[in-house]
Amino acid sequence: MMRVTPFSVSGTDYYVISHQNITERKIAEEDVRSRANIDGLTQIPNRRSFDEFLTEEWRRCLRLKQPICLVIIDLDFFKILNDTYGHQAGDECLVKMGKMLKAFINRPSDICARYGGEEFALVLGNTALKQAQQLSNKLLDKITALNIANKHSPTESYLTASIGLAEMIPNAQTSKNELINQADKMLYKAKDNGRNRIES
Template identity: 65%
Template sequence: MQSSHEFLVLVLDSITEHIVVIDETGDIQFVNQSWSAFGNNNACVIGDNWEHENYLSECDKASAMGDEFGTKAGTGIRTVIENRESFFDFEYPCHSPSEKRWFMMRVTPFQVADQKYFVISHQNITKRKLAEEDVSNLAKIDGLTDISNRRAFDEFFHKEWSRCCRLKKPISLAMVDLDHFKLLNDDYGHQSGDECLVKMGRLLKEFANRPGDMCARYGGEEFVLVWGDTSLAQAKQLCNRLLKNIIDLNIQNQNSPIKNCLTASIGLAEIIPDQGNEAKELITKADRMLYRAKDSGRNRVES
Protein backbone atom coordinates (compact mmCIF):
# COMPACT_ATOMS: atom_id res chain seq x y z
CA MET A 1 0.00 0.00 0.00
CA GLN A 2 1.36 3.39 -0.96
CA SER A 3 1.89 6.02 1.73
CA SER A 4 -0.28 9.14 1.71
CA HIS A 5 2.75 11.17 0.62
CA GLU A 6 3.46 8.91 -2.35
CA PHE A 7 -0.20 8.97 -3.32
CA LEU A 8 -0.34 12.77 -3.28
CA VAL A 9 2.87 13.03 -5.31
CA LEU A 10 1.38 10.71 -7.94
CA VAL A 11 -1.77 12.84 -8.03
CA LEU A 12 0.21 16.08 -8.49
CA ASP A 13 2.44 14.49 -11.12
CA SER A 14 -0.62 13.50 -13.14
CA ILE A 15 -1.77 17.13 -13.40
CA THR A 16 -0.88 18.98 -16.61
CA GLU A 17 -0.55 22.33 -14.81
CA HIS A 18 3.00 23.28 -13.79
CA ILE A 19 2.99 23.27 -9.98
CA VAL A 20 5.59 24.48 -7.49
CA VAL A 21 5.26 24.75 -3.70
CA ILE A 22 7.28 27.36 -1.79
CA ASP A 23 7.62 28.32 1.86
CA GLU A 24 7.37 31.82 3.37
CA THR A 25 10.93 32.67 2.34
CA GLY A 26 10.36 31.65 -1.27
CA ASP A 27 12.38 28.42 -1.07
CA ILE A 28 11.01 25.71 -3.37
CA GLN A 29 9.78 22.64 -1.49
CA PHE A 30 8.24 20.65 -4.34
CA VAL A 31 7.70 20.70 -8.09
CA ASN A 32 5.57 18.29 -10.09
CA GLN A 33 6.61 16.45 -13.24
CA SER A 34 4.88 18.97 -15.53
CA TRP A 35 6.97 21.75 -14.01
CA SER A 36 10.23 19.83 -14.43
CA ALA A 37 9.37 18.77 -17.98
CA PHE A 38 8.59 22.34 -19.02
CA GLY A 39 11.88 23.55 -17.57
CA ASN A 40 13.86 20.84 -19.36
CA ASN A 41 12.08 21.41 -22.68
CA ASN A 42 12.76 25.14 -22.50
CA ALA A 43 16.46 24.97 -21.62
CA CYS A 44 16.05 26.16 -18.02
CA VAL A 45 19.49 26.44 -16.43
CA ILE A 46 18.31 24.94 -13.11
CA GLY A 47 17.52 21.61 -14.78
CA ASP A 48 16.09 18.98 -12.42
CA ASN A 49 17.48 20.40 -9.18
CA TRP A 50 14.58 22.69 -8.24
CA GLU A 51 14.11 21.98 -4.54
CA HIS A 52 15.58 24.64 -2.26
CA GLU A 53 16.14 27.06 -5.12
CA ASN A 54 14.45 30.35 -4.22
CA TYR A 55 11.52 31.23 -6.46
CA LEU A 56 11.39 34.85 -5.31
CA SER A 57 15.10 35.32 -6.01
CA GLU A 58 14.61 34.03 -9.55
CA CYS A 59 11.70 36.47 -10.02
CA ASP A 60 13.86 39.33 -8.71
CA LYS A 61 16.72 38.42 -11.08
CA ALA A 62 14.34 38.43 -14.03
CA SER A 63 12.81 41.72 -12.88
CA ALA A 64 16.25 43.34 -12.67
CA MET A 65 16.75 42.43 -16.35
CA GLY A 66 13.52 44.22 -17.27
CA ASP A 67 11.31 41.13 -17.42
CA GLU A 68 7.67 42.10 -16.80
CA PHE A 69 6.73 38.61 -15.62
CA GLY A 70 9.46 38.63 -12.97
CA THR A 71 8.25 41.97 -11.60
CA LYS A 72 4.55 41.08 -11.48
CA ALA A 73 5.10 37.53 -10.22
CA GLY A 74 7.47 38.58 -7.43
CA THR A 75 5.18 41.39 -6.29
CA GLY A 76 2.06 39.21 -6.44
CA ILE A 77 3.58 36.30 -4.51
CA ARG A 78 4.72 38.65 -1.75
CA THR A 79 1.21 40.11 -1.36
CA VAL A 80 -0.05 36.60 -0.53
CA ILE A 81 2.91 35.71 1.72
CA GLU A 82 2.40 38.95 3.67
CA ASN A 83 -1.38 38.32 3.99
CA ARG A 84 -2.24 41.45 2.01
CA GLU A 85 -4.20 39.28 -0.45
CA SER A 86 -5.82 35.86 -0.05
CA PHE A 87 -4.64 34.77 -3.51
CA PHE A 88 -2.98 36.19 -6.62
CA ASP A 89 -3.32 35.40 -10.31
CA PHE A 90 -2.41 36.92 -13.64
CA GLU A 91 -2.10 35.95 -17.29
CA TYR A 92 1.20 36.29 -19.11
CA PRO A 93 2.77 35.42 -22.47
CA CYS A 94 5.59 32.88 -22.64
CA HIS A 95 6.26 32.57 -26.36
CA SER A 96 8.83 30.17 -27.74
CA PRO A 97 10.74 30.81 -31.00
CA SER A 98 8.27 28.56 -32.85
CA GLU A 99 4.88 29.18 -31.21
CA LYS A 100 2.79 31.56 -29.17
CA ARG A 101 1.97 30.48 -25.61
CA TRP A 102 0.12 32.01 -22.67
CA PHE A 103 -0.23 30.87 -19.08
CA MET A 104 -2.35 31.73 -16.06
CA MET A 105 -0.34 31.95 -12.84
CA ARG A 106 -2.17 31.47 -9.55
CA VAL A 107 -0.77 31.66 -5.99
CA THR A 108 -2.76 30.03 -3.17
CA PRO A 109 -1.67 29.64 0.50
CA PHE A 110 -2.11 26.61 2.74
CA GLN A 111 -0.88 25.66 6.20
CA VAL A 112 0.60 22.51 7.76
CA ALA A 113 0.75 22.80 11.56
CA ASP A 114 2.44 26.17 12.17
CA GLN A 115 4.16 26.34 8.78
CA LYS A 116 2.65 28.24 5.86
CA TYR A 117 3.22 27.15 2.27
CA PHE A 118 2.12 28.49 -1.10
CA VAL A 119 1.07 26.60 -4.21
CA ILE A 120 2.02 28.35 -7.44
CA SER A 121 0.38 26.88 -10.53
CA HIS A 122 0.86 27.79 -14.18
CA GLN A 123 -2.00 26.70 -16.44
CA ASN A 124 -1.64 26.74 -20.23
CA ILE A 125 -4.39 29.03 -21.58
CA THR A 126 -3.06 29.31 -25.13
CA LYS A 127 -6.22 28.04 -26.85
CA ARG A 128 -8.39 30.66 -25.15
CA LYS A 129 -5.91 33.47 -25.77
CA LEU A 130 -5.57 32.56 -29.44
CA ALA A 131 -9.38 32.64 -29.77
CA GLU A 132 -9.48 36.05 -28.08
CA GLU A 133 -6.63 37.20 -30.30
CA ASP A 134 -8.56 36.14 -33.41
CA VAL A 135 -11.51 38.31 -32.36
CA SER A 136 -9.24 41.24 -31.51
CA ASN A 137 -7.33 40.88 -34.76
CA LEU A 138 -10.44 41.51 -36.82
CA ALA A 139 -10.07 45.18 -35.89
CA LYS A 140 -6.37 45.11 -36.75
CA ILE A 141 -6.50 43.58 -40.22
CA ASP A 142 -6.39 45.62 -43.42
CA GLY A 143 -9.62 44.81 -45.23
CA LEU A 144 -8.08 44.72 -48.70
CA THR A 145 -4.75 42.93 -48.25
CA ASP A 146 -5.69 40.69 -45.29
CA ILE A 147 -2.50 41.60 -43.43
CA SER A 148 -2.07 43.76 -40.33
CA ASN A 149 -3.00 47.44 -40.49
CA ARG A 150 -1.16 50.48 -39.12
CA ARG A 151 -2.80 50.18 -35.72
CA ALA A 152 -1.70 46.56 -35.35
CA PHE A 153 1.81 47.44 -36.49
CA ASP A 154 2.17 50.18 -33.88
CA GLU A 155 1.08 47.81 -31.11
CA PHE A 156 3.22 44.87 -32.25
CA PHE A 157 6.30 46.96 -32.96
CA HIS A 158 6.45 48.44 -29.48
CA LYS A 159 5.97 45.02 -27.86
CA GLU A 160 8.69 43.48 -30.01
CA TRP A 161 10.94 46.45 -29.27
CA SER A 162 10.51 45.81 -25.53
CA ARG A 163 11.20 42.09 -25.97
CA CYS A 164 14.40 42.69 -27.94
CA CYS A 165 15.46 45.34 -25.42
CA ARG A 166 15.06 42.86 -22.58
CA LEU A 167 16.96 40.13 -24.44
CA LYS A 168 19.55 42.55 -25.90
CA LYS A 169 18.75 41.29 -29.40
CA PRO A 170 18.62 43.29 -32.65
CA ILE A 171 15.37 44.27 -34.33
CA SER A 172 15.17 45.10 -38.04
CA LEU A 173 12.53 47.19 -39.79
CA ALA A 174 11.94 47.38 -43.55
CA MET A 175 9.72 50.00 -45.19
CA VAL A 176 8.54 48.89 -48.63
CA ASP A 177 7.09 51.30 -51.19
CA LEU A 178 5.75 50.15 -54.56
CA ASP A 179 7.46 52.06 -57.36
CA HIS A 180 5.24 54.25 -59.57
CA PHE A 181 2.06 52.64 -58.27
CA LYS A 182 0.03 55.65 -59.42
CA LEU A 183 1.01 54.88 -63.03
CA LEU A 184 -0.24 51.32 -62.59
CA ASN A 185 -3.54 52.61 -61.21
CA ASP A 186 -3.92 55.15 -64.02
CA ASP A 187 -3.05 52.71 -66.81
CA TYR A 188 -4.88 49.60 -65.64
CA GLY A 189 -7.60 50.93 -63.33
CA HIS A 190 -8.14 50.86 -59.59
CA GLN A 191 -9.38 47.27 -59.62
CA SER A 192 -6.03 46.15 -61.03
CA GLY A 193 -4.33 48.31 -58.42
CA ASP A 194 -6.29 46.61 -55.67
CA GLU A 195 -5.43 43.17 -57.06
CA CYS A 196 -1.77 44.20 -57.01
CA LEU A 197 -2.01 45.17 -53.32
CA VAL A 198 -3.70 41.85 -52.50
CA LYS A 199 -0.85 39.95 -54.18
CA MET A 200 1.66 42.03 -52.25
CA GLY A 201 -0.04 41.20 -48.97
CA ARG A 202 0.03 37.51 -49.83
CA LEU A 203 3.73 37.70 -50.71
CA LEU A 204 4.70 39.62 -47.58
CA LYS A 205 3.12 36.96 -45.36
CA GLU A 206 5.80 34.57 -46.62
CA PHE A 207 8.41 36.85 -45.04
CA ALA A 208 6.85 37.01 -41.56
CA ASN A 209 6.71 33.48 -40.18
CA ARG A 210 7.97 33.71 -36.59
CA PRO A 211 6.27 35.13 -33.47
CA GLY A 212 8.73 38.05 -33.60
CA ASP A 213 7.94 38.87 -37.25
CA MET A 214 5.20 41.02 -38.73
CA CYS A 215 4.13 42.42 -42.08
CA ALA A 216 1.63 45.27 -42.28
CA ARG A 217 0.10 47.74 -44.68
CA TYR A 218 1.45 51.08 -43.52
CA GLY A 219 -0.73 53.16 -45.81
CA GLY A 220 -1.60 53.32 -49.51
CA GLU A 221 1.06 51.38 -51.42
CA GLU A 222 3.52 51.38 -48.50
CA PHE A 223 4.17 48.31 -46.35
CA VAL A 224 6.37 47.48 -43.36
CA LEU A 225 8.15 44.34 -42.18
CA VAL A 226 9.37 43.79 -38.62
CA TRP A 227 11.93 41.09 -37.87
CA GLY A 228 12.76 40.57 -34.21
CA ASP A 229 16.10 39.04 -33.22
CA THR A 230 17.35 39.65 -36.78
CA SER A 231 20.62 41.34 -37.74
CA LEU A 232 20.98 43.88 -40.52
CA ALA A 233 22.82 41.34 -42.70
CA GLN A 234 20.06 38.76 -42.25
CA ALA A 235 17.35 41.35 -42.94
CA LYS A 236 19.14 42.57 -46.06
CA GLN A 237 19.14 39.03 -47.47
CA LEU A 238 15.39 38.86 -46.88
CA CYS A 239 14.84 42.25 -48.53
CA ASN A 240 16.84 41.31 -51.62
CA ARG A 241 14.84 38.11 -51.93
CA LEU A 242 11.63 40.12 -51.53
CA LEU A 243 12.63 42.48 -54.37
CA LYS A 244 13.21 39.52 -56.67
CA ASN A 245 9.90 37.91 -55.66
CA ILE A 246 8.03 41.16 -56.38
CA ILE A 247 9.44 41.21 -59.91
CA ASP A 248 8.59 37.51 -60.25
CA LEU A 249 4.93 38.37 -59.61
CA ASN A 250 5.10 39.87 -63.11
CA ILE A 251 2.47 42.52 -62.42
CA GLN A 252 2.45 44.72 -65.52
CA ASN A 253 3.34 48.41 -65.17
CA GLN A 254 4.23 49.28 -68.75
CA ASN A 255 4.81 53.01 -68.29
CA SER A 256 7.12 52.66 -65.30
CA PRO A 257 10.54 54.16 -66.14
CA ILE A 258 12.23 51.34 -64.22
CA LYS A 259 10.79 48.12 -65.66
CA ASN A 260 7.58 47.19 -67.44
CA CYS A 261 6.46 45.33 -64.32
CA LEU A 262 5.93 46.16 -60.67
CA THR A 263 9.03 46.91 -58.58
CA ALA A 264 9.59 48.28 -55.09
CA SER A 265 11.99 50.39 -53.08
CA ILE A 266 12.98 49.31 -49.57
CA GLY A 267 14.45 51.27 -46.69
CA LEU A 268 16.01 48.99 -44.07
CA ALA A 269 17.29 49.76 -40.59
CA GLU A 270 18.41 47.74 -37.58
CA ILE A 271 19.12 48.55 -33.96
CA ILE A 272 19.70 46.78 -30.65
CA PRO A 273 17.16 48.47 -28.37
CA ASP A 274 18.21 49.73 -24.95
CA GLN A 275 17.11 52.31 -22.43
CA GLY A 276 18.98 55.02 -24.34
CA ASN A 277 17.01 54.86 -27.58
CA GLU A 278 13.37 54.87 -28.64
CA ALA A 279 11.33 52.82 -31.10
CA LYS A 280 10.57 55.87 -33.24
CA GLU A 281 14.30 56.21 -33.98
CA LEU A 282 14.23 52.94 -35.92
CA ILE A 283 11.15 54.03 -37.88
CA THR A 284 12.79 57.36 -38.72
CA LYS A 285 15.98 55.63 -39.85
CA ALA A 286 14.11 53.12 -42.05
CA ASP A 287 12.06 55.95 -43.56
CA ARG A 288 15.25 57.86 -44.34
CA MET A 289 16.70 54.78 -46.04
CA LEU A 290 13.50 54.44 -48.09
CA TYR A 291 13.90 57.96 -49.44
CA ARG A 292 17.52 57.18 -50.26
CA ALA A 293 16.39 54.08 -52.21
CA LYS A 294 13.95 56.22 -54.19
CA ASP A 295 16.51 58.94 -54.85
CA SER A 296 19.05 56.34 -55.98
CA GLY A 297 16.86 55.00 -58.78
CA ARG A 298 14.31 52.78 -56.98
CA ASN A 299 14.00 48.98 -57.22
CA ARG A 300 16.66 48.55 -54.55
CA VAL A 301 17.37 48.16 -50.83
CA GLU A 302 19.15 50.90 -48.91
CA SER A 303 20.36 50.43 -45.34
Protein backbone atom coordinates in the same frame (compact mmCIF):
# COMPACT_ATOMS: atom_id res chain seq x y z
CA MET B 1 -19.03 30.98 -17.67
CA MET B 2 -19.80 29.86 -14.11
CA ARG B 3 -21.63 31.88 -11.47
CA VAL B 4 -21.76 31.02 -7.78
CA THR B 5 -24.59 32.59 -5.74
CA PRO B 6 -24.55 32.09 -1.93
CA PHE B 7 -27.71 32.07 0.21
CA SER B 8 -28.76 30.91 3.68
CA VAL B 9 -31.81 28.96 4.87
CA SER B 10 -32.43 28.51 8.63
CA GLY B 11 -28.79 29.33 9.40
CA THR B 12 -27.39 26.86 6.86
CA ASP B 13 -25.29 28.20 3.98
CA TYR B 14 -26.03 27.02 0.45
CA TYR B 15 -24.59 27.84 -2.97
CA VAL B 16 -26.26 27.84 -6.36
CA ILE B 17 -23.84 27.13 -9.21
CA SER B 18 -25.04 28.02 -12.69
CA HIS B 19 -23.28 27.59 -16.04
CA GLN B 20 -23.81 29.63 -19.17
CA ASN B 21 -22.32 28.82 -22.60
CA ILE B 22 -20.76 32.03 -23.94
CA THR B 23 -18.79 30.42 -26.78
CA GLU B 24 -20.69 32.25 -29.53
CA ARG B 25 -20.24 35.60 -27.79
CA LYS B 26 -16.50 34.97 -27.36
CA ILE B 27 -16.12 33.98 -31.02
CA ALA B 28 -17.94 37.16 -32.05
CA GLU B 29 -15.70 39.27 -29.76
CA GLU B 30 -12.55 37.63 -31.18
CA ASP B 31 -13.81 38.25 -34.71
CA VAL B 32 -14.36 41.97 -33.99
CA ARG B 33 -10.92 42.22 -32.36
CA SER B 34 -9.31 40.47 -35.32
CA ARG B 35 -11.05 42.73 -37.86
CA ALA B 36 -9.81 45.81 -35.99
CA ASN B 37 -6.20 44.66 -36.52
CA ILE B 38 -6.41 43.32 -40.09
CA ASP B 39 -6.33 45.40 -43.27
CA GLY B 40 -9.61 44.77 -45.09
CA LEU B 41 -8.09 44.62 -48.60
CA THR B 42 -4.83 42.72 -48.15
CA GLN B 43 -5.88 40.57 -45.17
CA ILE B 44 -2.57 41.20 -43.39
CA PRO B 45 -2.05 43.22 -40.17
CA ASN B 46 -2.86 46.92 -40.49
CA ARG B 47 -0.93 49.98 -39.26
CA ARG B 48 -2.50 49.80 -35.80
CA SER B 49 -1.46 46.17 -35.45
CA PHE B 50 2.03 47.05 -36.74
CA ASP B 51 2.42 49.79 -34.12
CA GLU B 52 1.35 47.48 -31.29
CA PHE B 53 3.62 44.64 -32.48
CA LEU B 54 6.65 46.93 -32.93
CA THR B 55 6.18 48.30 -29.39
CA GLU B 56 6.10 44.78 -27.91
CA GLU B 57 9.00 43.50 -30.02
CA TRP B 58 11.06 46.60 -29.17
CA ARG B 59 10.53 45.92 -25.45
CA ARG B 60 11.45 42.24 -25.89
CA CYS B 61 14.65 43.05 -27.79
CA LEU B 62 15.50 45.74 -25.20
CA ARG B 63 15.11 43.21 -22.39
CA LEU B 64 17.17 40.53 -24.20
CA LYS B 65 19.68 43.00 -25.76
CA GLN B 66 18.88 41.67 -29.24
CA PRO B 67 18.84 43.52 -32.58
CA ILE B 68 15.60 44.44 -34.29
CA CYS B 69 15.23 45.35 -37.97
CA LEU B 70 12.54 47.33 -39.74
CA VAL B 71 11.95 47.02 -43.49
CA ILE B 72 9.74 49.59 -45.23
CA ILE B 73 8.63 48.71 -48.78
CA ASP B 74 7.18 51.26 -51.18
CA LEU B 75 5.77 50.10 -54.53
CA ASP B 76 7.43 52.17 -57.26
CA PHE B 77 5.15 54.39 -59.37
CA PHE B 78 2.00 52.75 -58.04
CA LYS B 79 -0.06 55.78 -59.07
CA ILE B 80 1.00 55.19 -62.68
CA LEU B 81 -0.13 51.55 -62.38
CA ASN B 82 -3.52 52.72 -61.04
CA ASP B 83 -3.89 55.34 -63.78
CA THR B 84 -2.89 52.87 -66.53
CA TYR B 85 -4.88 49.79 -65.53
CA GLY B 86 -7.54 51.15 -63.17
CA HIS B 87 -8.08 51.02 -59.41
CA GLN B 88 -9.34 47.43 -59.47
CA ALA B 89 -6.01 46.32 -60.95
CA GLY B 90 -4.27 48.39 -58.27
CA ASP B 91 -6.27 46.64 -55.56
CA GLU B 92 -5.46 43.23 -57.07
CA CYS B 93 -1.78 44.19 -56.98
CA LEU B 94 -2.01 45.05 -53.27
CA VAL B 95 -3.83 41.76 -52.54
CA LYS B 96 -1.02 39.83 -54.31
CA MET B 97 1.55 41.71 -52.25
CA GLY B 98 -0.33 40.83 -49.06
CA LYS B 99 -0.43 37.11 -49.94
CA MET B 100 3.24 37.07 -50.85
CA LEU B 101 4.31 38.87 -47.65
CA LYS B 102 2.14 36.61 -45.48
CA ALA B 103 3.94 33.56 -46.94
CA PHE B 104 7.31 35.31 -46.55
CA ILE B 105 7.01 35.83 -42.77
CA ASN B 106 7.02 32.70 -40.62
CA ARG B 107 8.54 33.48 -37.19
CA PRO B 108 6.58 34.68 -34.12
CA SER B 109 9.09 37.55 -33.71
CA ASP B 110 8.28 38.88 -37.22
CA ILE B 111 5.29 40.64 -38.74
CA CYS B 112 4.31 41.94 -42.16
CA ALA B 113 1.80 44.78 -42.29
CA ARG B 114 0.20 47.25 -44.62
CA TYR B 115 1.89 50.44 -43.52
CA GLY B 116 -0.27 52.76 -45.60
CA GLY B 117 -1.42 53.17 -49.23
CA GLU B 118 1.13 51.25 -51.29
CA GLU B 119 3.60 50.92 -48.41
CA PHE B 120 4.25 47.75 -46.46
CA ALA B 121 6.48 47.06 -43.46
CA LEU B 122 8.25 44.09 -41.93
CA VAL B 123 9.45 43.89 -38.33
CA LEU B 124 12.21 41.32 -37.88
CA GLY B 125 12.95 40.58 -34.23
CA ASN B 126 16.35 39.25 -33.13
CA THR B 127 17.68 39.83 -36.66
CA ALA B 128 21.02 41.41 -37.55
CA LEU B 129 21.37 43.81 -40.48
CA LYS B 130 23.26 41.36 -42.72
CA GLN B 131 20.53 38.73 -42.34
CA ALA B 132 17.82 41.35 -42.95
CA GLN B 133 19.64 42.48 -46.11
CA GLN B 134 19.59 38.91 -47.44
CA LEU B 135 15.86 38.64 -46.67
CA SER B 136 15.21 42.00 -48.34
CA ASN B 137 17.04 40.86 -51.48
CA LYS B 138 14.83 37.76 -51.61
CA LEU B 139 11.81 39.99 -51.08
CA LEU B 140 12.78 42.22 -54.00
CA ASP B 141 13.12 39.11 -56.19
CA LYS B 142 9.68 37.89 -55.06
CA ILE B 143 8.10 41.26 -55.97
CA THR B 144 9.66 40.99 -59.45
CA ALA B 145 8.44 37.37 -59.70
CA LEU B 146 4.84 38.57 -59.19
CA ASN B 147 5.26 39.87 -62.76
CA ILE B 148 2.69 42.65 -62.36
CA ALA B 149 2.66 44.88 -65.43
CA ASN B 150 3.41 48.60 -65.05
CA LYS B 151 4.28 49.46 -68.65
CA HIS B 152 4.51 53.25 -68.17
CA SER B 153 6.76 53.08 -65.10
CA PRO B 154 10.07 54.93 -65.61
CA THR B 155 11.87 52.13 -63.72
CA GLU B 156 10.79 48.89 -65.45
CA SER B 157 7.78 47.68 -67.43
CA TYR B 158 6.70 45.63 -64.40
CA LEU B 159 6.04 46.43 -60.74
CA THR B 160 9.16 47.16 -58.69
CA ALA B 161 9.72 48.38 -55.15
CA SER B 162 12.06 50.57 -53.15
CA ILE B 163 13.10 49.23 -49.76
CA GLY B 164 14.49 51.03 -46.72
CA LEU B 165 16.07 48.91 -44.02
CA ALA B 166 17.34 49.82 -40.56
CA GLU B 167 18.66 47.89 -37.58
CA MET B 168 18.97 48.90 -33.93
CA ILE B 169 19.75 47.22 -30.64
CA PRO B 170 17.27 48.93 -28.30
CA ASN B 171 18.58 50.64 -25.18
CA ALA B 172 17.23 53.05 -22.59
CA GLN B 173 18.30 56.09 -24.64
CA THR B 174 16.59 55.05 -27.88
CA SER B 175 13.01 54.54 -29.01
CA LYS B 176 11.16 52.66 -31.75
CA ASN B 177 10.51 56.03 -33.44
CA GLU B 178 14.23 56.34 -34.16
CA LEU B 179 14.15 52.95 -35.88
CA ILE B 180 11.16 54.06 -37.97
CA ASN B 181 12.92 57.33 -38.89
CA GLN B 182 16.09 55.49 -39.94
CA ALA B 183 14.17 53.00 -42.12
CA ASP B 184 12.21 55.90 -43.64
CA LYS B 185 15.44 57.77 -44.48
CA MET B 186 16.79 54.65 -46.16
CA LEU B 187 13.56 54.30 -48.16
CA TYR B 188 13.92 57.84 -49.50
CA LYS B 189 17.58 57.17 -50.28
CA ALA B 190 16.51 54.11 -52.32
CA LYS B 191 14.03 56.29 -54.22
CA ASP B 192 16.62 59.02 -54.80
CA ASN B 193 19.13 56.45 -56.07
CA GLY B 194 16.85 55.17 -58.82
CA ARG B 195 14.28 52.93 -57.08
CA ASN B 196 13.96 49.13 -57.45
CA ARG B 197 16.68 48.77 -54.82
CA ILE B 198 17.45 48.38 -51.11
CA GLU B 199 19.24 50.93 -48.96
CA SER B 200 20.24 50.07 -45.39
